[in-house]
Amino acid sequence: MASESGKPDRVGAICRAIRSAILERALSPGDKLPEDALGERFGVSRTIARHALGQLASEGLVELRRNRIAVVATPSFDEARDDFDIRIELEGLVVKALAGRLTQAQIATLEAMVTAEEAAHGGSEAQSLRLATEFHVKLAEMTQKPVLVRYVSEIAYRSCLALSTFGRPHSSECAVAEHRGLIQALASGGVETATALMDEHLESVAQRALLVPTERRDRDLMEVLAPYAAAEMPPTRRGGTGKA
Amino acid sequence: MASESGKPDRVGAICRAIRSAILERALSPGDKLPEDALGERFGVSRTIARHALGQLASEGLVELRRNRIAVVATPSFDEARDDFDIRIELEGLVVKALAGRLTQAQIATLEAMVTAEEAAHGGSEAQSLRLATEFHVKLAEMTQKPVLVRYVSEIAYRSCLALSTFGRPHSSECAVAEHRGLIQALASGGVETATALMDEHLESVAQRALLVPTERRDRDLMEVLAPYAAAEMPPTRRGGTGKA
DNA sequence: TGGGATTTGTTCGTATGTATT
DNA sequence: GAATACATACGAACAAATCCC
Numbered sequence: 290m291a292s293e294s295g296k297p298d299r300v301g302a303i304c305r306a307i308r309s310a311i312l313e314r315a316l317s318p319g320d321k322l323p324e325d326a327l328g329e330r331f332g333v334s335r336t337i338a339r340h341a342l343g344q345l346a347s348e349g350l351v352e353l354r355r356n357r358i359a360v361v362a363t364p365s366f367d368e369a370r371d372d373f374d375i376r377i378e379l380e381g382l383v384v385k386a387l388a389g390r391l392t393q394a395q396i397a398t399l400e401a402m403v404t405a406e407e408a409a410h411g412g413s414e415a416q417s418l419r420l421a422t423e424f425h426v427k428l429a430e431m432t433q434k435p436v437l438v439r440y441v442s443e444i445a446y447r448s449c450l451a452l453s454t455f456g457r458p459h460s461s462e463c464a465v466a467e468h469r470g471l472i473q474a475l476a477s478g479g480v481e482t483a484t485a486l487m488d489e490h491l492e493s494v495a496q497r498a499l500l501v502p503t504e505r506r507d508r509d510l511m512e513v514l515a516p517y518a519a520a521e522m523p524p525t526r527r528g529g530t531g532k533a
Numbered sequence: 534m535a536s537e538s539g540k541p542d543r544v545g546a547i548c549r550a551i552r553s554a555i556l557e558r559a560l561s562p563g564d565k566l567p568e569d570a571l572g573e574r575f576g577v578s579r580t581i582a583r584h585a586l587g588q589l590a591s592e593g594l595v596e597l598r599r600n601r602i603a604v605v606a607t608p609s610f611d612e613a614r615d616d617f618d619i620r621i622e623l624e625g626l627v628v629k630a631l632a633g634r635l636t637q638a639q640i641a642t643l644e645a646m647v648t649a650e651e652a653a654h655g656g657s658e659a660q661s662l663r664l665a666t667e668f669h670v671k672l673a674e675m676t677q678k679p680v681l682v683r684y685v686s687e688i689a690y691r692s693c694l695a696l697s698t699f700g701r702p703h704s705s706e707c708a709v710a711e712h713r714g715l716i717q718a719l720a721s722g723g724v725e726t727a728t729a730l731m732d733e734h735l736e737s738v739a740q741r742a743l744l745v746p747t748e749r750r751d752r753d754l755m756e757v758l759a760p761y762a763a764a765e766m767p768p769t770r771r772g773g774t775g776k777a
Numbered sequence: 778t779g780g781g782a783t784t785t786g787t788t789c790g791t792a793t794g795t796a797t798t
Numbered sequence: 799g800a801a802t803a804c805a806t807a808c809g810a811a812c813a814a815a816t817c818c819c
Contacts, residue, residue, distance in 0.1 A: 323805065334788055339806090343584070347591035349680070356794050356806055371678045378622040434615045436593070440684060567784065578809050583785090600785055600815050784816075793807075798800100 303331050303341035308446055311350060311361065312422055313415040317453050318363035322351065348443045350450070362450055366499065369451035373495035376444045377488055380425065383441065384487045386432040389478030395431055399472045402427060406465045421464050422449060448498065456498040464494060547575050547585035552690055555594060555605065556666055557659040561697050562607035566595065592687045594694070606694055610743065613695035617739040620688045621732055624669065627685065628731045630676040633722030639675055643716045646671060650709045665708050666693060692742065700742040708738060 310316040327338040342359045345351040352362045364372070391399075402424050409416045422445050429441035467490040474483035554560040571582040586603045589595040596606050608616070635643075646668050653660045666689050673685035711734040718727035 325805075335806090336787060336789090340587070343587055344591065347588065358795095358805065367678075368680060371680050374626060375623065375680060375684065378626060379619065382618060382622060434611075436612060436615050436619060436688075440619065444680075569784070579785090580808060602784070602816090780819095782816105782818085784814105786812105786814075788812085789810095791807100791809090793805105795805075796803085798802075 299331070299333055299337050300340045300344065303327065303333070303338065304344050306331070307341070307345060308350065309419075311446060312419045312449055314418065314449070314453055315415070316361050318361050318450050320361045322359045322361065324359070349447050350443075362447070364447060364451045364454060366455060369448075369455060369499055370495070372444050372447055372451065373491065373499075376441070376448065377491050379437065379441050379444065380428070380487055380491060381484055382437060383429050383432055384475065384483045385480055386434065386437075387428065388475050388480040388483045391431070391475055396472060396476050399424070399427065399475075400469075403465060403468045403472065406468065410465060418449060418452065421468070422446070424468055448494075452498045464490070467493075543575070543577055543581050544584045544588065547571065547577070547582065548588050550575070551585070551589060552594065553663075555690060556663045556693055558662065558693070558697055559659070560605050562605050562694050564605045566603045566605065568603070593691050594687075606691070608691060608695045608698060610699060613692075613699060613743055614739070616688050616691055616695065617735065617743075620685070620692065621735050623681065623685050623688065624672070624731055624735060625728055626681060627673050627676055628719065628727045629724055630678065630681075631672065632719050632724040632727045635675070635719055640716060640720050643668070643671065643719075644713075647709060647712045647716065650712065654709060662693060662696065665712070666690070668712055692738075696742045708734070711737075 307316065307322070322342060324335045324338045324342065327341070328335045331338065342351055342353060346353040346359070350362055352360050402420065406417065406420045406424065409420055425445050426438075426442050429438045432438070467486070471483065471486050471490065474486050477483075551560065551566070566586060568579045568582045568586065571585070572579045575582065586595055586597060590597040590603070594606055596604050646664065650661065650664045650668065653664055669689050670682075670686050673682045676682070711730070715727065715730050715734060718730050721727075
């Protein structure tokens, strides 16, 4: 009974932290993720870090080559294009499942998310990208179809990697307006309209995303993870790292 | 260079073996997969077996609950239905990528597979199911889109689990003919026709699959894995530890 | 209900392979 | 090109939870 108490899912916490870092482009394709550096940062042993890397690899977010340091996945252009093709079909299913069936509470939730997107519009590009992605994931979650949620989430996160690799900065301007239109269509119940809107939206995102490669930055790879570690692993009290 | 020689992918081998066993219904939903027994059967340590289970879990073929013995996944009826919905969209992409673009060699390969299906028709149901599934996976592989291959494969394997859970026996009779028609349409190049055919085919498979639950059999769970272990792990040249 | 056998969770030491100087 | 430093691969052992009688 209630055996969840003392055992927070540390593997899942690390995964979430790294996913967040990828979402906000604190981690870029090709960045190294050594097991023990990860373990040290999160206050866990290599075993746990290893498990987390394995799970992230299964989601296509991390590349795991034999006897080599794990790295953040570097999607090829073709893979990115394929991802968007698949994403359009899958989110089409989301739209079909949701159109005309959203509750008032759900609509309010979605509206709030878009409002947050608008608010973040002048701010950092990372924040915008994160919010936009979370909007799509939330939509998928509302279908309550676990498999759909998993696949859409995976692809959405990988899309962020593709954006890091091929996208140009400030490419999310019109996306916010499109999100609001999507909610409208979903609420009105027109499956055709909503589907068309979603297709259009994703296609234009793909167009903007798959453009020119950005230059590779070079900074302290582990340092950027510190805040994510702090956010995900509050009860870890390992020796003096972190802020005092 | 060529450091792969002495290091066959043992984790992958175990995964393939278990997948095959599921495909042929030698393993059924709910069957237990203890780490130790698995390791012993395949001649590896628990660490390796554990890794394999983790990977299979990420594919949705195995359920991994905390502190509990891993079991073959038991898809719910809704999940199975959702899987088929997704499968139709994804294989639609496969058809779109392939229609009118198949080489003669590829067509020959596919024809040969269907011929094998016909030959196995009078035989065991397990064999038929295996061949039918492999046909769809092969189709996906021909697109050379890695992500599509992964998702279609995962779902195809899970469909077998759904069939074990909900399908009635001898439900694959017309499927073979439908496969041949599919090849024809694909080779002729009509995307519309091929897509319609694929949709119809998968929908009717779903209809036949999602019918009545079969009774749960009860036999030696590890014994059935022996032939698969032998097939996948021939070159285990461990010093004399055949049976310790 | 309780206790013992079984199974998983985790850590850490050693071996092996890779990158770098 | 060889030696060193470092990271991962794997396995054995211990602790905790679960299952079964």
